Amino acid sequence: MMGLPQANNKPEGQLMIVLRSSDVESVLIQAKSLSDPVPAPKSNVELPERVLGKPSKTAMLEEDMEVAIKVVVVGNGAVGKSSMIQRYCKGIFTKDYKKTIGVDFLERQILVNDEDVRLMLWDTAGQEEFDAITKAYYRGAQACVLVFSTTDRDSFEAISSWWQKVEVEVGDIPTVLVQNKIDLLDETVIKNEEAEGLAKKLKLRFYRTSVKEDLNVNEVFKYLADKYLQRLKRQTAEEPELVHSTSNKIGVFNTTSSNPSSQNSSNGREVISLRPNKQRTKKSKNPFGGCVVL
């Protein structure tokens, strides 16, 4: 768990994010300006249908749109998933271990090849008991970080099964394999060749990180964003219609509206309620620029 110090200052559930499951499956692209022809959505996440029939999104992709990428971070418990997301988004590291219950997420905005990219980092629980919950949140993921720990053999051996769990839900998405806690190399229980061999076998880019020492964490997410953008551009060039289709590839995501009263299931669609397991604050700028706690 992300273990924020202020985690319990506020009664749980004050801020509830409600997503329809189909929305979670969308590539999220946010209109940057109010003059954007895409109408302001009524709830936090809009349906892909809303973008149908509107001016070319291909052009907008180039000029007016901001790409948002849903990244899921998966792996056994205690390998450092929450710590990694916290390090990346808030620039901090805590020694405390608090198990993540269900899912959690933070986001950070970065610039990749002059393109604004919003990374939405979904932190999933590493324990099997939460599998049913976490699986639902893999849907719609556009990139994935598979993490194991230098000091935990089981976490290394579980990587293939984590990968399968994600793949079953979302297919082939940009993915990286990460060996975390390399500051503890003295205590390693995994040989270098084994880790590299696994990356080769799974055909994945491999990073060694230390969240504690802030080694290579940025690189992991930068690589994924880059890879995803390349793929998106290729797809858009090859099949511009994809952007307009109802295939849940594109959605409009409004992070400015957070009116909980508009988030309900009155339309009869399935509703997933995300209850942050720690305090969420309103979006605010912080010293790490572009990092937002939702």
Ligand SMILES: Nc1nc2c(ncn2[C@@H]2O[C@H](COP(=O)(O)OP(=O)(O)OP(=O)(O)O)[C@@H](O)[C@H]2O)c(=O)[nH]1
């Ligand atoms: N030495 C060292 N410790 C780390 C590193 N990254 C995380 N930790 C520690 O490992 C423990 C587990 O970290 P978490 O980030 O909570 O692990 P998690 O994978 O989110 O665990 P679950 O929520 O159970 O899935 C914490 O005590 C962290 O401080 C690292 O790079 N080096």
